[in-house]
Amino acid sequence: MIGIRSFWTALPTEGRWLLSTVAIQTLGRGLTLPFTLIYLHEVRGFDLGLSGTLMALIAFVGLVVTGPAGVLTDRYGARSVLLVGITCMVAGNALLAFATTPAVAALALVLVGLNFGVSWPAFNSLISAVVTGDLRQRYFGVNFALVNLGIGVGGVVGGLFVDVHRPETFTTIFLADAASALIPMALLLGPLRHVHGRAERPADDTAATTVRYLDILRLPAVRWLTALTFVATFIGYGQLEAGVPGFARQVAETSTRAIGLGFAVNTAVIVALQFFVLSRISGRRRTRVMIVMAVIWVAAWGMLGATGLMPGGALAVAGVLAFMGVFALGETFLQPSVPAMTNDLASDHTRGRYNALTAGAFQGGAIAGPVAAGFLLDHDLAVVYVATMIAGCVAIAAMALALERHVSGAVNGVPDPAPAPETAPTPVI
Structure with missing residues (x-):
């Protein structure tokens, strides 16, 4: 416990805000992550091949937008990019909760993929703008543990709650996932509104604007x-x-x-x-x-x-x-x-x-x-x-x-x- 206490004490206030709600934020993701394919196939009636293809959209879209997301993070700041990603996540999960056709489900999963693609570079950049030195490595490790805790607990709760014979249970978990994303949005619009995560190029670095x-x-x-x-x-x-x-x-x-x-x-x-x-x-x-x-x-x-x-x-x-x-x-x-x-x-x-x-x-x-x-x-x-x-x-x-x-x-x-x-x-x- 001494190590945990000293780590928490060493964190700046902004780092404490970022870390304090990680498990709750990811609880919503844990509710839906293991059950999205089941939802598409057994609840909405899409065939298994189509359901798998729809699921692949998340990773594909995330990969496509990661590069532009990194540039936008450096140009406009991690906070702004994260807010866009979270908005996509909320909209995607809310839409997926009521998706009865493949086209609507595809649009929803594209929005979810957009969030995954932009969130990684933006979130890690925001952390690094707040936490420095050896504390940064410890932060990434603790954050990883809390993410796993949230997803793990969410998966257990979701498994106990959802029922393929009751479609409304799946609607509920996707809406809960959307609602959980509102927590980091509230942090970024509230106590972390001053942390933009953007750094100006050094005055003596004439090549910084052309870094590819x-x-x-x-x-x-x-x-x-x-x-x-x-x-x-x-x-x-x-x-x-x-x-x-x-x-x-x-x-x-x-x-x-x-x-x-x-x-x-x-x-x-x-x-x-x-x-x-x-x-x-x-x-x-x-x-x-x-x-x-x-x-x-x-x-x-x-x-x-x-x-x-x-x-x-x-x-x-x-x-x-x-x-x-x-x-x-x-x-x-x-x-x-x-x-x-x-x-x-x-x-x-x-x-x-x-x-x-x-x-x-x-x-x-x-x-x-x-x-x-x-x-x-x-x-x-x-x-x-x-x-x-x-x-x-x-x-x-x-x-x-x-x-x-x-x-x-x-x-x-x-x-x-x-x-x-x-x-x-x-x-x-």
């Missing part, structure tokens, strides 16, 4: 960090949504209840261990933290792969649960490190674009991951599937070592060594 994404990507550190983020998402979050449940069902032959319990374990581990992990990685090289994460994920994927050797029994269930827990431990190492390094690499007036590159890499991995998993599992290539994931972990470790050569100690989470003091020459007698 290509210019940023020419920096080796940015290229390595972007590639690492893509691979980490591809073998991580891109698999949680499709590959892991598919493997658990088809190869390990576990029940849907076991899979649901696995996601509960994942959330519980993140919430329980994130602050402890933050205390352990503070002041350590972030690239080395990423390597530790890669090692942990190798162990996790090995556990999941082993379930294929003993399908259908209690050991398979235990293996799936162990995978979700160990994988979650790796997440607690990754999530504070990447956004903190991204924002420490960026200058104040280009932070939106740096965060947009990271967000784009994440969304790209989240799109490619399920596609690759579906192909491999559909062709009964379970061994190749697990081997691919382990190879990705090895690639992360290699890229982290390469990244380390191109960043300063401060960007890597440790102080740069102080220059040796000059000594006066020994007088010649």
Whole structure:
């Protein structure tokens, strides 16, 4: 508790406002996230293929608008861009609650995707405008734990509440999701109205107005960090949504209840261990933290792969649960490190674009991951599937070592060594 208290005390007032309502905001997202496909297919009667395509609109639109969102964040400020994104989120969920045709559902999901695309670079930029130094890394970690807590609790509540034979229950959860988005809007219009998250270019920086994404990507550190983020998402979050449940069902032959319990374990581990992990990685090289994460994920994927050797029994269930827990431990190492390094690499007036590159890499991995998993599992290539994931972990470790050569100690989470003091020459007698 001492660590939590000291962290909270060290936060500026604006940081406390941003963090204090995260779990409540994401509770609404948890209500709908696991049940949107079910809603489209079983409640509104769209066929499964169409429902899946409609769901893909969220990630596709988010990826398309991420680049422009980064530019707009730098030009107009994170607060303004966030307000636009939240407005889209409210409208999209409210519209989806009453969507009875594919066209209306598509429009609603496009609006939701717009919010996801603009919110990441804008929100991370706003945090970094308020919180600096080592406190920033800790903030990102605690924020990640609270997001998982809100989504996890929301998923449990939603599962107990919704009923496919009562469409009004789904209408209620989508309206609740829309209402929960009003909380950050109230913060931005009220106590945080003075935090615009925009920095003017330095007076001596004549090239700042022409900084393009290509210019940023020419920096080796940015290229390595972007590639690492893509691979980490591809073998991580891109698999949680499709590959892991598919493997658990088809190869390990576990029940849907076991899979649901696995996601509960994942959330519980993140919430329980994130602050402890933050205390352990503070002041350590972030690239080395990423390597530790890669090692942990190798162990996790090995556990999941082993379930294929003993399908259908209690050991398979235990293996799936162990995978979700160990994988979650790796997440607690990754999530504070990447956004903190991204924002420490960026200058104040280009932070939106740096965060947009990271967000784009994440969304790209989240799109490619399920596609690759579906192909491999559909062709009964379970061994190749697990081997691919382990190879990705090895690639992360290699890229982290390469990244380390191109960043300063401060960007890597440790102080740069102080220059040796000059000594006066020994007088010649």
